[in-house]
Amino acid sequence: MREERFLKPFPKKRYRILFGFVKWIIILGIWVSFALGAVVIWFGYDLPDVEEITKLYRDPHILIKDRYGNILGSYGSFYGKTIDIKTLKPHSIQALLATEDRRFFYHFGIDPIGTFRALLRNVKANGVIQGGSTITQQLARNFFESKKLHHYKYRSLKHKIKEAILAVKLEMKFTKEQILTMYLNRVYLGANVTGLDAASLYYFGHSANHLTLYESAILIGMLKGPCRYSPVIHYERSESRAKRVLQNMVEEGFITQEEAATAMALPSVPGNSSQKQNLFRYFTDWIVTCLPDLLENITEDVEVITTIDPNVQSIAEKEVQKVMQTQGAKVRASQVALLCTKASGEILAMIGGVDYRKNAYNRATQAKRQAGSSFKFFTYLAALEDGYDPDYMISDYPIEIGGWKASNYKHRARGEVSIRTGFAYSINAVAVRLAVSIGLKRVTHLAKLLGISSDLPHNYSLVLGSGEVTLLEMTGAYLVTLNEGQIVRPYGVAKILNKQGKILYQHSKAQDSDSTCVSQDAIQEMRSIMHSVITEGSARKARLQSSLGKEVFCGGKTGTSQRYRDVWFVGFAGPIMTGIWCGNDNESPMIKPQDGWPTLHIWRTFNERLLKYFNNPQEENWQKEESIKNIEEENAVISEDRSSNQKSNDTKEDQQETDDEEEIDDEEEVDDEEEVDDEEDVDDEEDKKTKSKSPSNKRSSPSALEDSKLNSQEKNLKEEDLIKEILSNI
Incomplete structure (x- = not known):
């Protein structure tokens, strides 16, 4: 009798509870799948072809010089050479990952963990101190803005959903290295400068392949606010932001504390002076307004030699x-x-x-x-x-x-x-x-x-x-x-x-x-x-x-x-x-x-x-x-x-x-x-x-x-x- 008692099945009540839980999980999953599918179809039907993101469209760039050939200013987007991340120094990529997307190589375009962590930090700080967008999402946003489908000043929930959908599609289409390469060639870094190589040329006078650790920290720090952290306009604020970038690299183990201190002790002086630019801005602004009367349609990069001394x-x-x-x-x-x-x-x-x-x-x-x-x-x-x-x-x-x-x-x-x-x-x-x-x-x-x-x-x-x-x-x-x-x-x-x-x-x-x-x-x-x-x-x-x-x-x-x-x-x-x-x-x-x-x-x-x-x-x-x-x-x-000469007169x-x-x-x-x-x-x-x-x-x-x-x-x-x-x- 004792053995038969152990061979008796579990009560039907327990089976019902377990079966009901599994059933509702499956039903919820189905509905969630339907909901996600509906969202993707509703917001993703008019997304641009991801193949177009590999094409970098460039507006004409106007470079204005004085009568002796010295540069006075530039208008339109300033571009450098298209870079490959394989040719960059490792610390340039490490500074980007440590600051913008630490889990870049582990997510599928959207980082739920990173988003949740950023949300907690913002709640604790009672303000927005950290964003939750991944590098892939930022690339998607940049692509939308370049196609003039979104404007950076007006971002709604609809825009965020579209960016997330496009980010996932990009992850499915391209490798992580390709995404990083496209991002660094498209990113805006102030003063109408587009791309890391152009920024390196504009601010430091050399190619991105030769960026020092300090220069990399300066440029990556500008991603949070290209104008606010410009080394030309706000040098002290830019340097403070660079310290934060270097500290992020230390926390991720990319560099040591001593290397960070050495980088800050040997800073690079930006090659462009805001005072020099402001000296000629009234003139260069006027020159740009004169160009349509001299050239009917500017479709290529031009160099304007002026009469200014x-x-x-x-x-x-x-x-x-x-x-x-x-x-x-x-x-x-x-x-x-x-x-x-x-x-x-x-x-x-x-x-x-x-x-x-x-x-x-x-x-x-x-x-x-x-x-x-x-x-x-x-x-x-x-x-x-x-x-x-x-x-x-x-x-x-x-x-x-x-x-x-x-x-x-x-x-x-x-x-x-x-x-x-x-x-x-x-x-x-x-x-x-x-x-x-x-x-x-x-x-x-x-x-x-x-x-x-x-x-x-x-x-x-x-x-x-x-x-x-x-x-x-x-x-x-x-x-x-x-x-x-x-x-x-x-x-x-x-x-x-x-x-x-x-x-x-x-x-x-x-x-x-x-x-x-x-x-x-x-x-x-x-x-x-x-x-x-x-x-x-x-x-x-x-x-x-x-x-x-x-x-x-x-x-x-x-x-x-x-x-x-x-x-x-x-x-x-x-x-x-x-x-x-x-x-x-x-x-x-x-x-x-x-x-x-x-x-x-x-x-x-x-x-x-x-x-x-x-x-x-x-x-x-x-x-x-x-x-x-x-x-x-x-x-x-x-x-x-x-x-003294004219006193008498x-x-x-x-x-x-x-x-x-x-x-x-x-x-x-x-x-x-x-x-x-x-x-x-x-x-x-x-x-x-x-x-x-x-x-x-x-x-x-x-x-x-x-x-x-x-x-x-x-x-x-x-x-x-x-x-x-x-x-x-x-």
């Missing part, structure tokens, strides 16, 4: 920063723009703002601001072309046209002044009377002919500069005075080449001058009265002296808009034309200075250093970093020399330079669109002196005009000899 650009940047930190703060001016060109139109330097990193808006090419009295240049040039003589006398009493009045704020009307005096002291009534005499259409036509493409008002307020123009337009228009009346357009692209060295575009000399629109006699007279602006008029602060202690022949025109919202100065020094604008982006008014506007100080110090550079380009490294203090001391010495001017040299707003009752700057009163002694020298108020006879022109030309030729001697190297 890095030494001149460096000088301009230093002088602008120095003056804006001192004079700019005094007048409450926050922004500035500068454009320097040769007589041929070649742009040597361009500054579009105080700091590109804070604001990329280019105030030299994009900002349209009221030109103020600098626009009177077109009226006077048209009048001289029409036959007026610089010494022709004209009434300076206020003039009213159709209810609109052009008066002279703080200028005591003398009855009659010469055209030269009217231009030098920017007397509003004189400019308007000339425009009435020759016709407003003639002024507008000349401005358009010389390159002013912006819309201009169709009333006489245009004469006083109520129209909004760019610094590029104004500086380009003034170039006619350096080219004997020929129209010259500023340009920055010298030629464009492809990778094989074939010239796709080259600027020709025929493009430099469109046609002759002003006679040489009128140009010589215009240069003469522009010179008077600096010697006796509103821009005496801009008077130049060469390093030889001799005064340099130069000329220009000042301009201020209503309520001091804009301040301009455009002028030439020998064969160089420089235009400068100063103001605020929000058009808030500035404060009238006691010692001259920043535009005059920048123009003078910049051109004095420019003369020194052209006289001896090899004397010093013009691009080296200099402290503001050193530059100030150098300019102080120059100022002392100038003062300028005593009276110094006593009243606040009143003489500043342009000031006209009466506030005039229309908002009217430009109302006018120069302040001159001394009674200067009034008498001017009247005694001026002829009677009538147009000069032809013979008198010829004599005057000959005398003016002889004077200009003597002054030109000096500047040609100084600038013989340009």
Whole structure:
């Protein structure tokens, strides 16, 4: 009986429980399989062919260089050579695996264990400190973004599911080594750099096959945030991230703690400088916008050789920063723009703002601001072309046209002044009377002919500069005075080449001058009265002296808009034309200075250093970093020399330079669109002196005009000899 008891079967109740458990497991598995199948079908039906991932599509890359062949910047994606992981040093692959996917060789494209571990760490840290995506999933995401099926900023659950499905398909199609190779050739590493080899070339100047342990840690650390951990922009943050990568390698046993410490003790300095890039970014951004007008369709990598001179650009940047930190703060001016060109139109330097990193808006090419009295240049040039003589006398009493009045704020009307005096002291009534005499259409036509493409008002307020123009337009228009009346357009692209060295575009000399629109006699007279602006008029602060202690022949025109919202100065020094604008982006008014506007100080110090550079380009490294203090001391010495040489001549001017040299707003009752700057009163002694020298108020006879022109030309030729001697190297 006892044996029979042991041979009895188990109770049916136990069988039922075991059978029921197995049955529900099978049913659950079937439903899960159906669900997964439905998800795969629903989200995977429109997945791209995995074979396409082996093809690396590349957008055209634009490399921009200066006139000497030095690289200024690049646009579009920058690619290196296609690499094979077998040729890379082991520590490059180990750094990637230790940081991005430690279980890469053990999962099937999705790592449930790694995902769960990352989830726990994020929960404990109460934030996202670790991602759960595998390298294969990151490759799938990169593929979607390259096909423009996903955007990195907008990632939903649907996108994550598609990435996971594609990751599994990639694992089924390719080996682990092939996946790593595709990933390292596709990964984005900031600054439009795609691929590990391109990143190695861009940041360290050599191929990825020669990456050191430290360099590998830097580049792999950037995968978490290419911009945030860029060694060019945020070096300290990048180095801290590299330490974390090296520690990950230590934890995985790839390297020892001593090797990690040695790598950090011998860091590599990135080859690209953000400061150097920012120095030219206003210019290079503008160059890219010009390319569609020069080449219809860019379908291949191109190299753009520009006209920019890095030494001149460096000088301009230093002088602008120095003056804006001192004079700019005094007048409450926050922004500035500068454009320097040769007589041929070649742009040597361009500054579009105080700091590109804070604001990329280019105030030299994009900002349209009221030109103020600098626009009177077109009226006077048209009048001289029409036959007026610089010494022709004209009434300076206020003039009213159709209810609109052009008066002279703080200028005591003398009855009659010469055209030269009217231009030098920017007397509003004189400019308007000339425009009435020759016709407003003639002024507008000349401005358009010389390159002013912006819309201009169709009333006489245009004469006083109520129209909004760019610094590029104004500086380009003034170039006619350096080219004997020929129209010259500023340009920055010298030629464009492809990778094989074939010239796709080259600027020709025929493009430099469109046609002759002003006679040489009128140009010589215009240069003469522009010179008077600096010697006796509103821009005496801009008077130049060469390093030889001799005064340099130069000329220009000042301009201020209503309520001091804009301040301009455009002028030439020998064969160089420089235009400068100063103001605020929000058009808030500035404060009238006691010692001259920043535009005059920048123009003078910049051109004095420019003369020194052209006289001896090899004397010093013009691009080296200099402290503001050193530059100030150098300019102080120059100022002392100038003062000692001209002390006897300028005593009276110094006593009243606040009143003489500043342009000031006209009466506030005039229309908002009217430009109302006018120069302040001159001394009674200067009034008498001017009247005694001026002829009677009538147009000069032809013979008198010829004599005057000959005398003016002889004077200009003597002054030109000096500047040609100084600038013989340009």
